[in-house]
Amino acid sequence: xxxxxxxxxxxxxxxxxxxxxxxxxxxxxxxxxxxxxxxxxxxxxxxxxxxxxxxxxxxxxxxxxxxxxxxxxxxxxxxxxxxxxxxxxxxxxxxxxxxxxxxxxxxxxxxxxxxxxxxxxxxxxxxxxxxxxxxxxxxxxxxxxxxxxxxxxxxxxxxxxxxxxxxxxxxxxxxxxxxxxxxxxxxxxxxxxxxxxxxxxxxxxxxxxxxxxxxxxxxxxxxxxxxxxxxxxxxxxxxxxxxxxxxxxxxxxxxxxxxxxxxxxxxxxxxxxxxxxxxxxxxxxxxxxxxxxxxxxxxxxxxxxxxxxxxxxxxxxxxxxxxxxxxxxxxxxxxxxxxxxxxxxxxxxxxxxxxxxxxxxxxxxxxxxxxxxxxxxxxxxxxxxxxxxxxxxxxxxxxxxxxxxxxxxxxxxxxxxxxxxxxxxxxxxxxxxx
Numbered sequence: 001x002x003x004x005x006x007x008x009x010x011x012x013x014x015x016x017x018x019x020x021x022x023x024x025x026x027x028x029x030x031x032x033x034x035x036x037x038x039x040x041x042x043x044x045x046x047x048x049x050x051x052x053x054x055x056x057x058x059x060x061x062x063x064x065x066x067x068x069x070x071x072x073x074x075x076x077x078x079x080x081x082x083x084x085x086x087x088x089x090x091x092x093x094x095x096x097x098x099x100x101x102x103x104x105x106x107x108x109x110x111x112x113x114x115x116x117x118x119x120x121x122x123x124x125x126x127x128x129x130x131x132x133x134x135x136x137x138x139x140x141x142x143x144x145x146x147x148x149x150x151x152x153x154x155x156x157x158x159x160x161x162x163x164x165x166x167x168x169x170x171x172x173x174x175x176x177x178x179x180x181x182x183x184x185x186x187x188x189x190x191x192x193x194x195x196x197x198x199x200x201x202x203x204x205x206x207x208x209x210x211x212x213x214x215x216x217x218x219x220x221x222x223x224x225x226x227x228x229x230x231x232x233x234x235x236x237x238x239x240x241x242x243x244x245x246x247x248x249x250x251x252x253x254x255x256x257x258x259x260x261x262x263x264x265x266x267x268x269x270x271x272x273x274x275x276x277x278x279x280x281x282x283x284x285x286x287x288x289x290x291x292x293x294x295x296x297x298x299x300x301x302x303x304x305x306x307x308x309x310x311x312x313x314x315x316x317x318x319x320x321x322x323x324x325x326x327x328x329x330x331x332x333x334x335x336x337x338x339x340x341x342x343x344x345x346x347x348x349x350x351x352x353x354x355x356x357x358x359x360x361x362x363x364x365x366x367x368x369x370x371x372x373x374x375x376x377x378x379x380x381x382x383x384x385x386x387x388x389x390x391x392x393x394x395x396x397x398x399x400x401x402x403x404x405x406x407x408x409x410x411x412x413x414x415x416x417x418x419x420x421x422x423x424x425x426x427x428x429x430x431x432x433x434x
Contacts, residue, residue, distance in 0.1 A: 049132035050150035071261030105393025112271035126193030152187025214368035219375025222336035230278030237312030333417020341425035373415025381407025
């Protein structure tokens, strides 16, 4: 006798409810909506994030200095590991434009390659700290300033510590100067990375008038073009005097490793030579000591130190085909003006008569081109300022260009070139009316 089963409810069509497939998958979990600024789980306390990021930036910019100076001092019998590390700290401070007081006078000529490396690592520190505190894509200037300020404070403490270690058994370094310089450099460089990762840069750019945006962009392009031309001219000059440079390196008698280290030190000062060469092309030139001048119209130098980079100095004023170098700054401005005109024409869109691009208005071209001059002047003037400094007391107390002279001449030359290039591009590309 079979057991009696209770009646099961059936669905329309004669299929019972128990015959339906059963979904055995796990119930769906509710996923909370992401909150602005990132998840709290990924955040870190601001002091911890700033300290770790600043220490990492300092370490990655210090290690190359220690390696290079270790190669230079490898063949010296009296060199110790502690002395090499302390000397590397002094060079690291010098790369941040903190002067070192030596027996022969103040040493303040910073190797710009090291300066650029340190600024890049500090920019990344600003990015990492902004992410750690959940400020990514928040459009918050306050959080960007908070992250940059924290990095600046942490970096200032590292600068003071380095100055104490250097001064404990070597040359004197001002603790106040080291702390203030590291705080300003660290905060400004970290702010660049913080405003980018927090999207404050896009917020600022969208609120600027179009004329200002185009003028700043054109000035930066012109300044970079002129610095590139200066780098090319400096490289060509050093290559031409390569024999003298090789003799200078060989005169140090430090072995292969030491000569490799001296070559790397020269490479660290290559950006300085590029800025000096750009100043030479502009006209103000530069000095390699007090009462000296290296200009296109005059070369007046005396006895020079055995530095391989100085092997490319010109022997006298330019003549013949060398006078074509005087046109390089104007050409840089014209190229920037040409790029400006093409961009403005592209943004202008099609004209009324057909699909052809409409000719941009003169005001949209001439105003940014004129603004490009002062922007390029500030860029090149700042580059000239950071590339200069003393190499001791006495005759070598003044090395490099005069920043205000470079900035003033660059502003006028780039503005004239940009105006000429933008105007010529508009006139030559204007299509006749149909």
